[in-house]
Every structure is written in C-alpha cells, then in structure tokens.
Amino acid sequence: MDPFADTLRRLRETFRSGRTRAAEFRAAQLEGLGRFLRDNKQLLQDALAQDLHKSAFESELSEIRISQDEIKLALRNLRAWMKDEKVPKNLATQLDSAFIRKEPFGLVLIIAPWNYPVNLTLVPLVGALAAGNCVVLKPSEVSKSVEKVLAEVLPQYLDQSCFSVVLGGPEDMGKVLENKFDYIFFTGSPRVGKIVMTAAAKHLTPITLELGGKNPCYVDDNCDPQTVANRVVWFRYFNAGQTCVAPDYVLCSRETQERLLPAIQSAITRFYGDDPKGSPSLGRIIGEKQFHRLQGLLSCGRVAIGGQSDESERYIAPTVLVDVQETEPVMQEEIFGPILPIVTVRGLDEAVDFITRREKPLALYAFSNSSQVVKQVLAGTSSGGFCGNDGFMHMALSSLPFGGVGASGMGRYHGKFSFDTFSHHRACLLRPPGLEKIYSLRYPPYSPRNLRLLLMAMETRSCSCTLL
Numbered sequence: 001m002d003p004f005a006d007t008l009r010r011l012r013e014t015f016r017s018g019r020t021r022a023a024e025f026r027a028a029q030l031e032g033l034g035r036f037l038r039d040n041k042q043l044l045q046d047a048l049a050q051d052l053h054k055s056a057f058e059s060e061l062s063e064i065r066i067s068q069d070e071i072k073l074a075l076r077n078l079r080a081w082m083k084d085e086k087v088p089k090n091l092a093t094q095l096d097s098a099f100i101r102k103e104p105f106g107l108v109l110i111i112a113p114w115n116y117p118v119n120l121t122l123v124p125l126v127g128a129l130a131a132g133n134c135v136v137l138k139p140s141e142v143s144k145s146v147e148k149v150l151a152e153v154l155p156q157y158l159d160q161s162c163f164s165v166v167l168g169g170p171e172d173m174g175k176v177l178e179n180k181f182d183y184i185f186f187t188g189s190p191r192v193g194k195i196v197m198t199a200a201a202k203h204l205t206p207i208t209l210e211l212g213g214k215n216p217c218y219v220d221d222n223c224d225p226q227t228v229a230n231r232v233v234w235f236r237y238f239n240a241g242q243t244c245v246a247p248d249y250v251l252c253s254r255e256t257q258e259r260l261l262p263a264i265q266s267a268i269t270r271f272y273g274d275d276p277k278g279s280p281s282l283g284r285i286i287g288e289k290q291f292h293r294l295q296g297l298l299s300c301g302r303v304a305i306g307g308q309s310d311e312s313e314r315y316i317a318p319t320v321l322v323d324v325q326e327t328e329p330v331m332q333e334e335i336f337g338p339i340l341p342i343v344t345v346r347g348l349d350e351a352v353d354f355i356t357r358r359e360k361p362l363a364l365y366a367f368s369n370s371s372q373v374v375k376q377v378l379a380g381t382s383s384g385g386f387c388g389n390d391g392f393m394h395m396a397l398s399s400l401p402f403g404g405v406g407a408s409g410m411g412r413y414h415g416k417f418s419f420d421t422f423s424h425h426r427a428c429l430l431r432p433p434g435l436e437k438i439y440s441l442r443y444p445p446y447s448p449r450n451l452r453l454l455l456m457a458m459e460t461r462s463c464s465c466t467l468l
C-alpha cells in the first residue's frame with residue numbers, strides 16, 4: 001500500500017483539470033506564499049534560531065528576504081514569462097506562426113536540505129508555482145522546527161488541491177520516489193543526489209540537482225590581506241559555515257598565508273568578540289552527527305586559529321587549519337562547517353592546476369588587486385558560479401543563474417531561470433491549411449531542382465535550420 005498514492009492522485013487530477021495554468025491562479029498562489037512569509041516571519045525566525053542558532057540578521061538576509069524578492073519578481077514578470085516566444089523563421093516557414101510555448105510539466109517534487117531550510121524550499125517553490133505546476137514539497141527532517149512550520153502553516157496559504165507537503169527521512173523518501181513525477185528538483189548532497197537521479201531514471205523524469213562540493217578560494221599575493229580576510233571570514237562563518245557556496249579552502253602562497261592569518265584573527269575578533277561562543281551572530285551545527293564529523297576534521301593539519309568545540313551546544317569555533325595534506329579528510333570531503341584550511345601553492349598556475357585536477361565546484365572565488373589575475377582564474381577553471389574579490393554575491397543576483405556543473409549538480413534556477421526550469425519549452429509551428437502548391441515541392445517524385453529550391457527556402461540569416 002503506497003501511503004502517498006492518494007495525495008499524488010489528487011494533485012494529478014487538479015493538474016489535469018487545467019486550473020493551475022491560468023495566470024490568475026498562479027499569481028494567487030504566489031501572493032499566498034508572500035502572505036505566509038509576512039504573517040509568519042517571527043515564527044520562521046524563531047524556528048531558524050532553534051534549529052541553527054541563526055541570527056535575525058542572517059535569517060532576514062539569506063532566508064526571508066531572498067524568498068520575498070523571488071515572489072515579487074515572479075509576480076511582476078509572470079505574464080511576460082508566460083507569453084509565447086516568437087522565433088526567427090526561414091522562407092519555407094514565412095507564412096507560419098513559429099513560437100516556444102512555456103508549459104507546466106505537471107506534478108513536481110521539490111526536495112530540500114536543512115542548511116537554509118526556508119530559502120531552499122521556497123525559492124524553488126516560487127518557480128514551480130509560477131510555471132503552473134502542482135507541487136509536492138519535501139522539507140528536510142533535520143531542521144525540525146522549520147519543517148514543522150512548513151508542514152503545518154504553509155499549506156493554509158496555498159490551494160491544497162495543487163500543493164502538498166510530505167514528511168519523512170530516507171526510508172519514506174524511497175517510497176515517495178517509487179511514484180512517477182513530471183519533474184524533480186533536488187537540493188542536497190551528491191550521495192543522495194545519485195539516489196534521487198536513479199529513482200528518476202526509472203520513470204524518465206527530468207531532474208535538477210543542486211549539489212555541493214569543495215569550493216576553492218584563491219588569494220593572490222597582490223591583495224590587501226585585511227579586506228580579503230574580512231570578506232572570507234564573513235562568508236566562511238556565515239550560518240556556521242553550513243553553506244553550499246561557502247569557500248571550502250583557501251589557496252595561496254606561504255607568504256600570503258602569513259599575512260592572512262593575523263588579518264583573519266582580527267576579523268574573527270571584530271565580528272564575534274574575544275569569545276565567539278558568546279556571540280549572538282554565530283550559528284551552531286545543526287545536529288550531533290554533523291557535529292561529530294566536524295570535530296573529527298579539527299585534527300587535520302595544524303590549528304592556527306580557533307579549534308575549540310563544545311558538544312553540549314554543538315559549538316565549533318571559527319577555525320583556520322594550516323599545513324594540511326591533500327590526503328587528509330578535511331581536503332577529501334566537503335567541510336560544511338566553520339573550518340577553513342589553507343593550502344599553500346607556489347603561484348597562480350599551481351592554484352589553477354590544483355583546482356582543475358578536482359571535481360568542478362559549485363562556486364569558485366579569486367581575490368586579487370589585479371583584474372588580470374582574477375580573469376586568468378576565471379578562464380582557466382570551470383565551476384557553477386564565480387565571484388571575483390568577494391563571496392556569495394554572485395548568487396544574490398537573480399539575473400544570474402544559480403546551479404552547479406559536473407559533480408556540483410545540473411540545472412539552474414533563481415528568477416526567470418526558475419520559471420524556465422519548471423516549464424517545458426514546447427516547440428510549436430502553426431501552418432495555414434491551404435497553399436498546397438507551394439508546400440508540394442518536398443513531395444516525390446524528387447528532383448534536383450526541387451531540392452535546390454527547398455534548400456534555399458530553408459536557409460535563414462539568423463538561424464540555421466535542419467530538415468527534421
């Protein structure tokens with residue numbers, strides 16, 4: 001007996017009825033989502049504080065506001081995004097109407113992780129609803145307080161005939177994934193991403209995978225160490241380092257490492273005080289399992305800054321490790337916590353070589369006073385996103401796509417990219433029923449003359465066309 005069958009059947013019936021396709025219906029769902037965030041902002045902030053000791057500042061910036069901005073953008077542009085997109089034509093299709101229609105896929109499954117449990121649930125949801133889909137939302141069971149709000153309060157703001165929340169861990173998800181969905185949007189670890197992709201393959205379901213990995217951060221000798229340290233410290237220790245786009249490790253020369261260490265220490269003290277444990281601005285590790293894994297990583301290399309931990313609070317101090325070996329666990333797995341190893345290299349070429357010998361990361365950062373150096377890192381590497389002389393900021397712009405490449409994922413979203421991700425782009429050509437004389441050039445018996453005319457008619461200046 002499939003416990004999810006009834007829910008999925010109900011959502012499928014709604015989709016088949018066509019109700020979710022109307023712009024008014026889509027806008028009403030987005031407005032409902034906006035009201036949910038407005039009415040329950042404090043509830044969500046309290047839940048984020050309980051789960052992750054997330055400060056109101058970080059909650060507002062990285063969870064609530066980012067979701068609200070996505071809703072506003074989608075509402076402002078919904079009708080324009082939904083419009084059929086006219087495409088260039090050739091002589092052979094001059095009298096036809098050729099366009100791309102953005103259709104909803106149907107029943108979409110969104111699976112979210114725990115580290116930004118509001119943002120990473122609601123931002124994809126905005127795209128899925130704007131595109132006219134029915135949605136099954138699966139928040140993470142690890143961020144329990146937020147999961148409760150999403151399961152109990154959010155459905156009150158949406159049309160429940162097109163939206164449902166499912167709860168559970170890996171075992172329940174195994175059952176959910178036996179069902180056929182029309183699109184799956186997964187954010188989480190590469191390990192679970194492979195499980196989800198395997199399940200999707202059984203039904204030939206298209207999928208977006210937003211995964212993680214190790215994000216390099218190259219720091220050039222030609223830089224102001226204090227400015228670099230301020231920026232790196234802020235985005236490495238934001239959300240206690242539990243951020244998929246955080247810099248996982250720094251690559252720099254030994255001389256730059258020696259200039260960076262006191263600057264990083266100074267930034268940590270200014271941001272979090274002499275005892276960071278007492279700082280309301282510093283988050284905590286989500287759970288015991290994750291805490292013990294991170295505690296184990298503290299023994300890699302040599303602790304240059306921090307290194308303290310307290311299990312009772314799931315606290316790990318902002319830490320910098322030096323003299324780490326490539327073979328140590330801290331350089332083998334995604335860190336996902338407030339620990340920053342520095343790996344020394346002889347220069348730019350060695351740094352680029354170090355990066356390109358590894359899996360393509362979700363984000364890559366380069367710091368230098370020379371724009372040439374930043375551009376060289378950009379040109380010599382590949383990653384989901386890239387930011388020169390700062391961190392995170394490339395993903396705060398919804399006009400840029402957000403997503404991975406290679407092992408860090410496939411697909412993209414944010415802003416219009418979300419709408420496009422959750423829409424099937426249907427190729428349409430409407431031809432007038434008459435004019436058979438003109439169109440009969442292609443029919444047998446074939447002749448060289450007709451072929452020549454046909455090939456000429458199919459040429460376009462702005463697009464190349466194929467016969468089939």
Ligand code: NAD
Nearest residue numbers: 112113114139140170173188189192195210211212213244
């Ligand atoms: P996870 O892969 O353990 O879990 C993600 C989601 O998958 C959760 O909802 C979980 O319940 C579900 N899940 C677990 N087992 C499953 C199974 N067998 N079948 C189906 N679903 C299952 O990841 P996590 O620990 O929640 O998050 C951390 C990871 O997510 C890190 O690797 C991080 O880099 C990555 N991440 C990526 C992004 C991004 O946008 N690319 C954002 C945040 C986190």
